[in-house]
Amino acid sequence: MKDQKFTIKENNAVAEGIFELVLQADSPIEEVHCGQFVEVSVPSRKDLVLRRPVGIYEFTDNTISVRIQIKGGGTKALAAMKVGEEVDVIYPLGNGFPIADETKRVLIVAGGIGTFPLRSILLEHPNLTYSALLGYRNKNVAVCIEDFENVCERVKVFSDDGSIGTHGFVTDSLLDEINAFKPDVIFACGPTPMFKALQRVLKDCEVPCYISLEERMGCGIGACLVCACQVEEYGEFHSKRVCADGPVFPLKKVKL
Amino acid sequence: MSVDLSVKVAGVTFKNPIITASGTFGFGREYNQFYPISALGGISTKGMTLERRDGNPVPRIAEVSSGILNSVGLQNPGVDVFIEKDLPWLKEQNTVIIANIAGKTEEDYCEIARRLSDTAVDMLELNISCPNVKAGGMSFGVLPEGVAKITNLVRKNTDKPLIVKLTPNVSNIADNARAAEDAGADAVSLINTLSGMAIDIRTKRPVLANRIGGLSGPCVKPVALRMVYDVYKAVKIPIIGMGGITCAEDVVEFLLAGATAVQVGTANFTNPMASFDIVNDFRVYCEKNQTNPRELCGGLIVE
Numbered sequence: 001m002k003d004q005k006f007t008i009k010e011n012n013a014v015a016e017g018i019f020e021l022v023l024q025a026d027s028p029i030e031e032v033h034c035g036q037f038v039e040v041s042v043p044s045r046k047d048l049v050l051r052r053p054v055g056i057y058e059f060t061d062n063t064i065s066v067r068i069q070i071k072g073g074g075t076k077a078l079a080a081m082k083v084g085e086e087v088d089v090i091y092p093l094g095n096g097f098p099i100a101d102e103t104k105r106v107l108i109v110a111g112g113i114g115t116f117p118l119r120s121i122l123l124e125h126p127n128l129t130y131s132a133l134l135g136y137r138n139k140n141v142a143v144c145i146e147d148f149e150n151v152c153e154r155v156k157v158f159s160d161d162g163s164i165g166t167h168g169f170v171t172d173s174l175l176d177e178i179n180a181f182k183p184d185v186i187f188a189c190g191p192t193p194m195f196k197a198l199q200r201v202l203k204d205c206e207v208p209c210y211i212s213l214e215e216r217m218g219c220g221i222g223a224c225l226v227c228a229c230q231v232e233e234y235g236e237f238h239s240k241r242v243c244a245d246g247p248v249f250p251l252k253k254v255k256l
Numbered sequence: 257m258s259v260d261l262s263v264k265v266a267g268v269t270f271k272n273p274i275i276t277a278s279g280t281f282g283f284g285r286e287y288n289q290f291y292p293i294s295a296l297g298g299i300s301t302k303g304m305t306l307e308r309r310d311g312n313p314v315p316r317i318a319e320v321s322s323g324i325l326n327s328v329g330l331q332n333p334g335v336d337v338f339i340e341k342d343l344p345w346l347k348e349q350n351t352v353i354i355a356n357i358a359g360k361t362e363e364d365y366c367e368i369a370r371r372l373s374d375t376a377v378d379m380l381e382l383n384i385s386c387p388n389v390k391a392g393g394m395s396f397g398v399l400p401e402g403v404a405k406i407t408n409l410v411r412k413n414t415d416k417p418l419i420v421k422l423t424p425n426v427s428n429i430a431d432n433a434r435a436a437e438d439a440g441a442d443a444v445s446l447i448n449t450l451s452g453m454a455i456d457i458r459t460k461r462p463v464l465a466n467r468i469g470g471l472s473g474p475c476v477k478p479v480a481l482r483m484v485y486d487v488y489k490a491v492k493i494p495i496i497g498m499g500g501i502t503c504a505e506d507v508v509e510f511l512l513a514g515a516t517a518v519q520v521g522t523a524n525f526t527n528p529m530a531s532f533d534i535v536n537d538f539r540v541y542c543e544k545n546q547t548n549p550r551e552l553c554g555g556l557i558v559e
Contacts, residue, residue, distance in 0.1 A: 001289050003528050041526075047322045049473050049526045074319075090528060216315045218324065219525045221289075223282035225302075225331045226317040228310075239310045239331055244286070 003090045008083050016140045019079045020067045032059045034120035035097035035248050039220040041088040042074045053217050055117030067116045094247045097121055097187050107183035108132040109170050111190020115144040117212055118189050122151040131181040139164035171197045196256050209251040215242040230255035259542045263517050263549050265494045266417035266442035268378050270297035270352050273549045274535050277498055277521030278303050278356035283342040291532040298352030303383045306364045308334040318454040318463035323473030325452050327466035330358055335368050339375055347376045358383040362409055369413040380416050385423040385448045397423045400435035407439035422446040429483045430490035437491045445496035447480045473522040474500040481513050488514025504537035511552035
């Protein structure tokens, strides 16, 4: 874990209200794993004392790419940054998605911008067999479909309004997909209602499922305890830190 | 020749006046991954209660202009777990250990003080900004009488150097500082967070699940400085000043106002190296200006 300066190598528009920053270090970076995240400073806004936590979308020897949805002043300022400008990045943070050596078949369930951290799994483990269920609000924010189609054996797209793919939710055909594809593990990332639906639909399913949570953070490194979530351990719920104990937790153990 | 940055508070020597503030630094392990915490003058631990506390519902943080609001709710593993699991490691880090303690009742405070008295912690810091269950929710530290009572009780239960951490949410903080001094406090630390709120206009609801939280960060520095200045005029015991410190120059301001040492809190979130950088930058400041923290303490010129 370290705090390091990165230079903006690229600032690309991705979709409506979503942009990508390719951050470059001037030497090889720390080892990064799929599902981990970074804390980015907002240098143009000295009045913002907190860094912005963002999932890692892509990484190489000396770059980290993040895709960010503009939410407030901080993300808006990051969207306006120019190539050549610098940001401070604390990384790599979080536990990442657990891929056991025996894992061969992976089912990915993504909601909206949840596709970004999930995509990093394909990058780090390109030789596994994948199926992906991708759900979006509408076609204007249907991001990363190509990333998944390039690697996955099967990709099914859903949209809330029917403007792209199947009109409906990723959970509509989840059990059918599990029966057909027979995954060893399921990884999911998306909005809380999607996680709640997954807990309902997968209640009696034996396939382990891991979700990546999000919570307002302070230090981002596990010291301040603001990003708490309740996770079941030894029969009772314990307070865990999304930034340090997570962000990835077993679906069935999380109190949503 | 290198400048001597040491300061003494209640008989305890700090290698430099920079201490990390309770609640912002855990028990030191996380930040030790960025720099050796032995570089710090001291660390004030996360506030500990008798029993494990799981804290408030989330969201527990809201960012505001030049600051943050927090409502963590004293989540901590309980004092016994600290003594068994965290203190042994902390002891090896060669920095002053200030155990910050909190309680639901007066008995809690006394019991925690007793349990820590035989341990290797160097000092106790009394957090009296938490609601007193028996007195209908009002914080122990609001009225001078309350400050005096709790300080008196804890004083009887420990020989460890005792710092009373004062809340700014009061009519006259100098009165509270005097009450702590008269009741046997060896030092006071201020300010704890200011009571504040943030509202999300999209949802028309408070941002924090707890509705109200504690404000900290650069935006509170002027309030904190003024309060250190007032308290310095009121008491003889040393003051540990805190509130919005982000750089060495801020440290100098607090020392001039009357602080003997300082605590750095929110700045650690902005930059994990903050406290380490401040120690080094403060050293450079002292060398350049041929001064030291002992000389700067109370050096404010008022005509």
